[in-house]
Every structure is written in C-alpha cells, then in structure tokens.
Amino acid sequence: MSKQLSNVDRVYEALRQMAADFAFKPDQRINESELSKLLGASRTPLREALNRLVAEGFLTFQNNRGFFCRSLTPKYILDLYEARVAIECEALRLACRRAKDHEITALGDYLEQIEPDYESGSDPAEQLAMDEAFHLRLAQLSGNDELGRMLRNLNDRIRYIRLIDLKRLRDKTGKRVPGELSAHSRIFLALSGRDPAAAEAAMRGHIEKRREAATEAVQIAFSQLYVPQD
Known part of the structure; x- marks a missing residue:
C-alpha cells in the first residue's frame, strides 16, 4: 500500500x-x-x-x-485575482488581530533580507518566489491554515501568468520597475500598526493593480504557447 x-x-x-x-x-x-x-x-x-x-x-x-x-482566458485569470484578493484581505485582517509581535518582527526582517535582491533586479522567477513567500507568511499570521492552503493553490494556478506579467514590468536594462517592494512595505506598516482597514486597502490596491494587466498577459501567454520560440 x-x-x-x-x-x-x-x-x-x-x-x-x-x-x-x-x-x-x-x-x-x-x-x-x-x-x-x-x-x-x-x-x-x-x-x-x-x-x-x-x-x-x-x-x-x-x-x-x-x-x-484548464482554460486560459482573461476571465479565468480575473477570477483567480478576485479570489486572491478575498483570501489575502481576510487573512490580513485576521493577522492584524492574531499575529504575535515577534512574528510581525520576523516578517519585517524578511522584507529587509529580500530588499537587495529586489533592488538588484534578480531573476523574475526568483523574485516571484520571494513575493509568494511574503504573501504566504502573511496568510500564516492569520492563524487559519485553510486560508494558507487556498492561497498556495491559487499561487500555483496563476504563477504562469504572474511570471509573464513580472517580466513585462522590467525596464530595458532588465531591472525591476520600482514599486513592488514599497507596496509590501505599506502592507507591513499597516500590519505592524494593527490597522486592518489600512492593511486591507494596501493589499487590495497591490493585487488589483496587477489584475488590470491580465488580458495582455494572457495574450502574451498564448503567443508563447502556440508560436515557436527562437
């Protein structure tokens, strides 16, 4: 067996x-x-x-x-982004109430640790892995294991499109476009201040900003999947 x-x-x-x-x-x-x-x-x-x-x-x-x-359409991706907003905002709301001080401090230490890699323009796949790790850490602070499980599932289903979108954000030198880490910092500051309204607003704005680019990312994905690459 x-x-x-x-x-x-x-x-x-x-x-x-x-x-x-x-x-x-x-x-x-x-x-x-x-x-x-x-x-x-x-x-x-x-x-x-x-x-x-x-x-x-x-x-x-x-x-x-x-x-x-599974299908790959703008609606499918938008559905995943909407689900992600719902899960992460609820997890963050709970984290503002339940997270222990030392857990929040550890999350802040993690942000400081990954900052050099963000600023130096690390590999997009590595940057996405760091982003997912940050959001999963937030979900874990909610104390609700099911929210973390659902977020991991969503991450895996949306990763292909998110990676394409992340590559599009790079400037011509191959470095990241500023803004991603500062969004994480705003979320963290709201969490550390135990302010669920501010935390949710920061999280919602962070995720929905990338959701708006889903249609173009799906079009690029189709070109990569169906057109032979040099």
Whole structure:
C-alpha cells in the first residue's frame, strides 16, 4: 500500500508541475496513454493523480471525453485575482488581530533580507518566489491554515501568468520597475500598526493593480504557447 501511495504521489507531483506550467495547452485533451508511458505509471495511479488535479482546478473532466487542461482566458485569470484578493484581505485582517509581535518582527526582517535582491533586479522567477513567500507568511499570521492552503493553490494556478506579467514590468536594462517592494512595505506598516482597514486597502490596491494587466498577459501567454520560440 505504501509503495502504491508513493507512486501516486510521484505521478501527481509530476503532473501538477506540468499543468501549472501549461505543458498541456489550454483546453487540450489529456492523452492518458502517452502520459502513462512518459511517467512510467499504470492506469490506476495516473487516474488518481488526474482526479486530484481536477479537484484542485488544474484540470477539467468531461463525461465520455476524458481529462482536459484548464482554460486560459482573461476571465479565468480575473477570477483567480478576485479570489486572491478575498483570501489575502481576510487573512490580513485576521493577522492584524492574531499575529504575535515577534512574528510581525520576523516578517519585517524578511522584507529587509529580500530588499537587495529586489533592488538588484534578480531573476523574475526568483523574485516571484520571494513575493509568494511574503504573501504566504502573511496568510500564516492569520492563524487559519485553510486560508494558507487556498492561497498556495491559487499561487500555483496563476504563477504562469504572474511570471509573464513580472517580466513585462522590467525596464530595458532588465531591472525591476520600482514599486513592488514599497507596496509590501505599506502592507507591513499597516500590519505592524494593527490597522486592518489600512492593511486591507494596501493589499487590495497591490493585487488589483496587477489584475488590470491580465488580458495582455494572457495574450502574451498564448503567443508563447502556440508560436515557436527562437
């Protein structure tokens, strides 16, 4: 049983990464036979992994047709951004009330730690990882594990588009466009002041600013997924 479980987990992790990176094109039907050969997995663990990804929103299932990659449309991305706003604002509101002083101090130390990498124009993927880590730390301060779990799921489903958007923000020298870290600082200052209204306003403005660029980011994503790159 443990061997079977570990095999399911192995297949699941591989498929989850493929789905997150759009290794399957949007709305593409999943060829289970090819996947079975590619991953060296039998039908049972493959099906279990695929069903888990349907439950998590990475894939869809149609009766009598099979599994499909999730869609990639401006509405889909906007829906994810709206969900992210709701989750993060609630988590931050709770954090203002529940977080311990030493936990808030630790978050401030983390911001100081990552500042040099932000300012030096670090790799976009690394910068996105730091951004996600900051927001997850905030969610954890809420004391609500479910909010953190939902945020991690959203991060994985929206990461592909966020990375494209982040690359667009770079200036011609390859450095980041100023503003991202200062937005985090405004959120942190409101949190450290235990001001839920100010914290929510800062968080909402931070996320919604990038949501407005979703349509263009989706268009770029399609060009990358369907047009061969040099």
